Structure formats: structure tokens, C-alpha cells
Amino acid sequence: MKKAIFTGLLTAFTLFLQAQQKPNVVFILADDMGYGDLGVYGQRLIETPNIDRLAADGMRFTQFYAGTSVCAPSRASLMTGLHTGHSPIRGNYEIKPEGQLPLPDATFTMPEMFKKAGYVTGCFGKWGMGFPGSEGDPIKQGIDQFYGYNCQRQSHNFFPDHLWDNEKRVELNNTATQQNDYAPEMIQQRAMSFMEANQSKPFFMYLSYTLPHAALQLPDGDPSLEYYKKKFNEQPKAVKKEWDGKGYQPQAYPRAAYAAMVSRLDNYVGAVVAKLKKLGLDKNTLIVFTSDNGPHREGGNDPEFFNSSAGFKGIKRQLTEGGIREPMIITWPGKIKRGQVSDHIGAFWDFLPTFSALSGQPGPPQTDGLSILPTLLKKGKQQQHPFLYWEFHEDGGRQAVRMGKWKAIKEQVIRNPNAQVKLYDLNIDPQETNDLSATYPNIAKQAVEIMQREHVEHKDFPFIPKK
Incomplete structure (x- = not known):
């Protein structure tokens, strides 16, 4: 009887230890x-x-x-x-x-x-x-x-x-x-x-x-x-x-x-x-x-x-x-x-x-x-x-991309999917105050391409329907 009780306790303890190996x-x-x-x-x-x-x-x-x-x-x-x-x-x-x-x-x-x-x-x-x-x-x-x-x-x-x-x-x-x-x-x-x-x-x-x-x-x-x-x-x-x-x-x-x-x-x-x-x-x-x-x-x-x-x-x-x-x-x-x-x-x-x-x-x-x-x-x-990609469906719609040190944002994209993108270098401008899209047009273009590719239209959340 004692042996059976001991065996049962040992088995339960072993199962406990095995379970707790998973964090x-x-x-x-x-x-x-x-x-x-x-x-x-x-x-x-x-x-x-x-x-x-x-x-x-x-x-x-x-x-x-x-x-x-x-x-x-x-x-x-x-x-x-x-x-x-x-x-x-x-x-x-x-x-x-x-x-x-x-x-x-x-x-x-x-x-x-x-x-x-x-x-x-x-x-x-x-x-x-x-x-x-x-x-x-x-x-x-x-x-x-x-x-x-x-x-x-x-x-x-x-x-x-x-x-x-x-x-x-x-x-x-x-x-x-x-x-x-x-x-x-x-x-x-x-x-x-x-x-x-x-x-x-x-x-x-x-x-x-x-x-x-x-x-x-x-x-x-x-x-x-x-x-x-x-x-x-x-x-x-x-x-x-x-x-x-x-x-x-x-x-x-x-x-x-x-x-x-x-x-x-x-x-x-x-x-x-x-x-x-x-x-x-x-x-x-x-x-x-x-x-x-x-x-x-x-x-x-x-x-x-x-x-x-x-x-x-x-x-x-x-x-x-x-x-x-x-x-x-x-x-x-x-x-x-x-x-x-x-x-x-x-x-x-x-x-x-x-x-x-x-x-x-x-x-x-x-x-x-x-x-x-x-x-x-x-x-x-x-x-x-x-890259990282985000979109937001209120306030006219927004899109954003982060690529390394670069951050790109578009506003009012529901009304105007081709809205001008703004580009920031977060290493030197984490407050996003200095738009560099005109200075680095190729980077801005790359960000826009990511926005276009990563957004997949959804029936319940229409955003930028493809024409």
C-alpha cells in the first residue's frame, strides 16, 4: 500500500516537473x-x-x-x-x-x-x-x-x-x-x-x-x-x-x-x-x-x-x-x-x-x-x-513604413492614395520634424512601393481599392 502511494506521488511529481519544463x-x-x-x-x-x-x-x-x-x-x-x-x-x-x-x-x-x-x-x-x-x-x-x-x-x-x-x-x-x-x-x-x-x-x-x-x-x-x-x-x-x-x-x-x-x-x-x-x-x-x-x-x-x-x-x-x-x-x-x-x-x-x-x-x-x-x-x-508596415483607417487614413533608420508616412490616403509621402531619418530626427523626401527621392519611392505592396484590400475594412 505504502509502495503504491509512493509510486503515485513520484509519478505525479514527475509529471509536474515535465509540465514545468515548458515556461x-x-x-x-x-x-x-x-x-x-x-x-x-x-x-x-x-x-x-x-x-x-x-x-x-x-x-x-x-x-x-x-x-x-x-x-x-x-x-x-x-x-x-x-x-x-x-x-x-x-x-x-x-x-x-x-x-x-x-x-x-x-x-x-x-x-x-x-x-x-x-x-x-x-x-x-x-x-x-x-x-x-x-x-x-x-x-x-x-x-x-x-x-x-x-x-x-x-x-x-x-x-x-x-x-x-x-x-x-x-x-x-x-x-x-x-x-x-x-x-x-x-x-x-x-x-x-x-x-x-x-x-x-x-x-x-x-x-x-x-x-x-x-x-x-x-x-x-x-x-x-x-x-x-x-x-x-x-x-x-x-x-x-x-x-x-x-x-x-x-x-x-x-x-x-x-x-x-x-x-x-x-x-x-x-x-x-x-x-x-x-x-x-x-x-x-x-x-x-x-x-x-x-x-x-x-x-x-x-x-x-x-x-x-x-x-x-x-x-x-x-x-x-x-x-x-x-x-x-x-x-x-x-x-x-x-x-x-x-x-x-x-x-x-x-x-x-x-x-x-x-x-x-x-x-x-x-x-x-x-x-x-x-x-x-x-x-x-x-x-x-x-521593413515594418502600419496602416490606420480613421482620420482620413494613414500609412507608415520603417526601413532601418528611415520612417515614411502618408496622410489622407483614403481620399488620395497618391498623397505625398513624408520621409524622416530617425537616427538624427526621432521627433519627425524634417521631411527629407525631396532630398532622398529614391528612399521615398521605395517606401511608397512597400505601402502599395503590403496593403491587401479587405472587404470589411475598405481602404485603398485597387482600380
């Missing part, structure tokens, strides 16, 4: 956080000690880019390994009453790849790539456990009337005037439970936090809000009338509120790292921290006050550096050396091939990405992108 992956995605919003990227007003510590413990990238400059298409690039000229979602296409245009059923996504590699998968936060019950619903795109906002539009309210627990709608005790259940806190607690429940299995956890997106909302008595009110000596702005639940809730202390939301996000990241250590999983867990696009100005936010774009030109919805260049930090104790800074040029579509190489699972048949594992592990030769 867990925790992918943390901030919402509308600028390149300059973290201390380690130059922020001077907002304190982010936990995320800064991640950078000290791993590798910080200085030239890494989002999928594009707004939420849904940027996240679709992340999930599919395709840039916005090829991906199935290229804009914030809203579905009423709730949700966005879904990822097609045939799409091969990052969570599906992890599931095939034997991982348990969870998403906690915002999805925004398929309305409830659609083919793009997270649980139909490789997610085992989802808790949070299905709809990115509804995530503009941090005190919503409901969230989703897989296919179950969870009613919350919130109205426009009675705010009791703070969604980010509920989402954080479910993420912590997911790690504990799956500590004996390899897991992929996609933490798609909604912080610090507008509206600028926090629970009553939030200590960070009070701290930043005093630190900034911020005087309250007049709120003209009681909020009716439509649009962004007005905030009397927008600067303090934004800073407090970033600090709350930083605290959540610190809690995740602490939980991994408590469970003994930290040494076998790769953590990524980044953001889906540049800083926002909605809801009273003031990105100039915080220098959220770190001196780069532009914010959310623009394809200048401030709209798409993002903080990006990766840690993996014992595998990625501490305190490294990389100027490797990469983008969201690199993550799927990177995780494919990490897990040993074949990636999608088509990808625009390159694995950055050689850069992370300092093993083998790192392939370089000959």
Missing part, C-alpha cells in the same frame, strides 16, 4: 500607455517601481512598436502575427449592442498555438475582437478561461453593469450614480486565482488590463489619487452636471487620476510577480510588458503634462513615433540576462513566431513577424526586418 508566459498589455509613462523610460512625475524593476531584471527594448495606433487592430496584430495590411481586423468596427467585428473562425491565434503546445490559456481584461457568442469570442479563439470586458467600447467605464465569465454574463452592482464594483480589481483577482489553479501546468496568461485608458475613474478613497492630488497641487475642475452614464465620466482631478491609474497598474504588475514567486513559478515564467498604442487625450487626460510620448511626435491614432512606439520589457530569470537594453527594431507581429519558437509548436502558415528569441537569449543570429 509559463504572462503577457501584460497596458491600454493607451505612452512610451514615456514609465520611470525606466524617463517618466518623472508618475512612480512605477514594480515595472521599473521588471526592466532591471530583464531586457528593455527602445525601438519596439505596437500593431497600430488604436486598440482592436493593434491587438489583432498581436494575436495573429500579421501587420495591419494583412490582418483580419484593421479598425474599431463596432457591433451593437456589444462588441466588435470578430476574428474569423479560421484565424490562427496566439492562444490557439499555446493550446496546441499543451498550455492552459487565460485572458483577463479586455478582448475587443468578437462580440459575445461570435466566432471571435475569446473562448472560440483558444482561450480556456476569460474574465473581463468582451467589448472595448464598454471598457471605457471602469464601473460597468456587467462583465463576462467565459460565456456567462456577470451582473455588477453599478449604475452611473452608484459605483460599487471596480472592474480592474475584479479582473486582477481572477487572474491571481488562475495562476494558483494552474500552478502545476504550463500556462499562457494574457493580462489585457484596461488601465490607464479613459475614463479616468478610480474607487473612492484610492490612496494614489490622494497622493498625486497633493504631489501635483491639482485644483479641482468644475464638473457641470451629474454623469448620466454616457461617454466618459468627467473627472475633477484628471492629472492625479491618470497618474493614479498608472500606479494602480504598476501595483497589479507587482502583485502578479509576487504571486509567481510565492507559487515557486517565477524562475520558469517569461513575462512581457508592453502597451497597445500611444497615450490618449480622452476624458480630460493631459499627455503633454506627463510627457507621455517621451518627446516623440504624436499620440494615439497617429502613426508618428508617439502613436506606435511602445515600452516593451521582457523578463525570464536565468534565461534573459538582467539589466539589458536592446535597440532591436520589432513589432507586435513578432510575438507569435517568438512564442512558437519558444514552445516548439509550429506557428501560422503566414506571418509578418520574426522570432526575437535570439535577441532575448543571446543565442544564434537575430534576423532583421527589411
